[in-house]
Amino acid sequence: xxxxxxxxxxxxxxxxxxxxxxxxxxxxxxxxxxxxxxxxxxxxxxxxxxxxxxxxxxxxxxxxxxxxxxxxxxxxxxxxxxxxxxxxxxxxxxxxxxxxxxxxxxxxxxxxxxxxxxxxxxxxxxxxxxxxxxxxxxxxxxxxxxxxxxxxxxxxxxxxxxxxxxxxxxxxxxxxxxxxxxxxxxxxxxxxxxxxxxxxxxxxxxxxxxxxxxxxxxxxxxxxxxxxxxxxxxxxxxxxxxxxxxxxxxxxxxxxxxxxxxxxxxxxxxxxxxxxxxxxxxxxxxxxxxxx
Numbered sequence: 001x002x003x004x005x006x007x008x009x010x011x012x013x014x015x016x017x018x019x020x021x022x023x024x025x026x027x028x029x030x031x032x033x034x035x036x037x038x039x040x041x042x043x044x045x046x047x048x049x050x051x052x053x054x055x056x057x058x059x060x061x062x063x064x065x066x067x068x069x070x071x072x073x074x075x076x077x078x079x080x081x082x083x084x085x086x087x088x089x090x091x092x093x094x095x096x097x098x099x100x101x102x103x104x105x106x107x108x109x110x111x112x113x114x115x116x117x118x119x120x121x122x123x124x125x126x127x128x129x130x131x132x133x134x135x136x137x138x139x140x141x142x143x144x145x146x147x148x149x150x151x152x153x154x155x156x157x158x159x160x161x162x163x164x165x166x167x168x169x170x171x172x173x174x175x176x177x178x179x180x181x182x183x184x185x186x187x188x189x190x191x192x193x194x195x196x197x198x199x200x201x202x203x204x205x206x207x208x209x210x211x212x213x214x215x216x217x218x219x220x221x222x223x224x225x226x227x228x229x230x231x232x233x234x235x236x237x238x239x240x241x242x243x244x245x246x247x248x249x250x251x252x253x254x255x256x257x258x259x260x261x262x263x264x265x266x267x268x269x270x271x272x273x274x275x276x277x278x279x280x281x282x283x284x285x286x287x288x289x290x291x292x
Contacts, residue, residue, distance in 0.1 A: 031177040035170055039185070042167055045119035046272070047148060047185040048108060048264065050101060051201045052132025052192030052223075054158070058102075059095040066092055097192050097224060098135045104190065104223075104257040105139030105147075111265055113145045115273070122187060122268060123148055127178075128169065129158045132192045137163035150178050179204065187272050188219040188264050191251075193227040209250050210243070217271040220251035221260050228253065 008014075017023050057065075066088040069081070105124045112122040124140035126133035128149025140147035141163040149164035151171050160169050172178040183205065191202045202222070208214050222228055237243040254260045269275055 028174060028177060031172055031174055032180070035181055038167065038170075042146065042165075043119040044123055044146070044148070044168070044185065045117070045121055046123070046187045047125040048112075048122045048188040048190065048268075049125045049182050049186045050105060050132060050136035050190045050192065051127070051194060051198045052097065052101060053094075053194040053198065054127075054129045054131035054133060055091075056094050056098045056131045056135070056193075057091060058098045058135070059092070062088070062091040062095040094193065097227075098132060100223065100257050101132045101135035101190075101192055102139040102142075104260050105136040106143045107139075107257060107261045108264060109140040109143035109145035109147070111261075113143070120146060121272075123168075125150065125182070125186070127151065127197075128160045128164055130161060132194065134161040134163065136190075137161055141165075150181055152178050183208065183214075183218075186218055187216065187268060188221065190221045190223060190260065190264075192223045193231075199231075206247075206250055210247055217267075219264060219267040219271070221263060222251050222253045223255070223260060225253050225255050 011017055012026075018026060056062075066085070069085055069088050108122065109124055112120075115121050123146055124136050125148040126136045128137075128151035133149070137147045137149060138161075146165045146168060147163065148168040149160050149170065151158060151160050151169070152175065153171065153173050160171075170181075172181075179201070182201065186205075189202075189205050191198060202220075205218060205220060209218060209220075234248060238245050238248065252263055254263060
């Protein structure tokens with residue numbers, strides 16, 4: 001008697017195919033369709049994205065770290081200790097950016113959840129990791145709003161921070177799909193001091209705006225003039241003729257959560273709520289119910 005041939009798995013349940021180069025298009029589509037389904041289910045209409053260094057902590061934590069190093073300085077080689085102390089002092093010096101991101105996200109979320117709308121507006125979104133990302137998710141969480149984390153698989157582990165709304169905690173394999181979701185729903189971008197990744201994200205949005213590839217107005221806030229003026233000479237682009245003077249109007253540099261919030265509130269109201277900014281205590285009119 002001849003044995004029957006064992007049934008092969010259907011293609012969408014075949015791991016060897018799904019994880020192969022031939023299955024790449026399906027993996028890419030999954031990183032589009034699965035987030036889309038969740039955003040619809042959670043009624044997310046649009047977002048405000050916070051970018052910045054993953055290495056910053058709040059002032060309390062940074063100060064404690066510096067104090068621990070100083071107490072144990074005799075047990076360390078001098079050269080190694082000097083480097084660690086310098087790094088720890090920088091952490092203290094930059095800690096106010098963590099605290100400011102937390103406060104700004106709290107203010108923005110507290111305002112946005114009062115907007116009368118069928119779907120959730122201007123939801124605070126980050127890369128889902130530590131540092132400025134954690135600070136923004138924390139501030140939005142403390143204000144009682146939903147908050148999104150778009151994490152990425154990296155060679156070194158980056159765990160999602162605990163303040164992301166569980167249903168809006170995402171993990172991506174492809175950087176370009178993660179970037180798509182940052183840009184697609186965003187109505188504003190807030191750039192805190194950061195490294196290569198932060199600069200990449202800033203200039204990508206500015207390039208899209210400059211070349212008219214955005215079908216909407218995205219407000220861009222660059223936070224921390226002292227840091228950014230040391231890192232980037234924006235005026236030098238104009239002086240060299242590589243951008244036009246008008247391109248400098250694509251963003252606003254601010255130095256306080258209050259100034260950042262005022263700029264975002266007024267701009268989002270003007271460009272995306274179909275009205276003029278209201279005075280404190282007044283309510284916004286019912287906004288348009290069309291798709292973004």
